[in-house]
Amino acid sequence: MTNRAGTRVSNLSGEMAYESFRPASLPPDPPIQVGGELLTKLIDANKKVAILEGLSSRIPNMSLFVSMYVRKEALLSSQIEGTQCTLEDILNPLIENNTNRDVSDVVNYIRATEFALERLKTLPLCNRLIKETHAVLLESVRGQEKNPGEFRYSQNWIGGQGSTIKNARYIPPNPNDMLTAMSDLEKYINNDDSLDPLIQAALIHYQFETIHPFLDGNGRVGRLLITLFLMEKGILTTPALYISYYLKMNRVEYYDRMTQVRRTGDYEQWVTFFLQAFADSAEDAIRTIDQLTALHDTNLLxxxxxxxxxxxxxxxxxxxxxxxxxxxxxxxxxxxxxxxxxxxxxxxxxxxxxxxxxxxxxxxxxxxxxxxxxxxxxxxx
Missing domain, CATH: 1.10.10.10 (Winged helix-like DNA-binding domain superfamily/Winged helix DNA-binding domain)
Incomplete structure (x- = not known):
């Protein structure tokens, strides 16, 4: 089975035989069709992201908002992976005494985000930065036996609890194809493409999740990649846009639409969905900033x-x-x-x-x- 998103590859033989997915490199060929609903959503998303970016440059305590927003995003992104903890848990001043593993996961995500944003000042968005960020994410938490900071050397698969490679929902590229795909993705991230950066961000996130280069933490790193890419491109100057809440609320559709790209090569439906995520998330951030600013001003009086x-x-x-x-x-x-x-x-x-x-x-x-x-x-x- 081959389409413009990639091809299925046979691995091993006999009892051990399985098929993995080898993704085609970006940008899609033939190119993304930017018209109709996709174009309408692109204009709307860009407008809302620009309003948010304008707000960020005007608000004196924007850094405070961002530090709180990073924590909220860490919580939501970890909740998509099934982590059980609350905002109060991660803001607890006695957090060092709190050995709840779910809390540690979220705290590490906050550290990984802060690390990546700082690293972006000295390094382009490349595989080295992605691996270093992954190492911070899994440092001394439950994924630490899963090679923190290293791309995988073995085959992984995606499925429900207890699934095997035989009944997996999706089998990412084998280790050799994965290395090639990550090298291609790194080139794409750093090459100029005529596509709008929001469309590129949607494609990069899809591609990273499809490659699944780590044994653990792919979802969280892949969602962080969106913010890092938009900052690298100068679309955002502060990390104030996060889409994990939208993805959490539309989790089944999020996974189904990725599957549809792999199955049919239909990138357009995926990009359309993702642009809606950008628009809704930017609107949510604008609303939150307005409310926090109003509260700040009221209390100062x-x-x-x-x-x-x-x-x-x-x-x-x-x-x-x-x-x-x-x-x-x-x-x-x-x-x-x-x-x-x-x-x-x-x-x-x-x-x-x-x-x-x-x-x-x-x-x-x-x-x-x-x-x-x-x-x-x-x-x-």
């Missing part, structure tokens, strides 16, 4: 009645809260290099102003939450 000295101390803790919306007094005091008593007094002021509330206790430590802020971020998780 509550400090107008304080003395100048009080206000400056309260602002220090308030700024910390916007990147750490769940706190305990000791850790906050240590981080801000102020006394425990000072933070304790400020926490009382923030409770009185209706900004903070005590939400839990861990041993002697009381845990306080910036609930209104968390409610905005918690949506969809």
């Amino acid at each position: 509550k400090f107008d009645t304080l003395t100048k000295r009080q206000r400056s101390s309260v602002l220090k803790v308030f700024t910390y809260l916007e990147s750490n919306p769940i706190i305990d007094i000791q850790k906050t005091a240590d981080f801000l290099k102020v006394s425990y008593n000072t933070v304790s007094k400020i926490v009382s002021i923030l409770i009185e102003k209706g900004i903070l509330e005590q939400t839990a206790k861990s041993g002697k430590a009381k845990i306080y939450s910036y609930t209104a802020y968390l409610n905005i971020l918690r949506k969809d998780t």
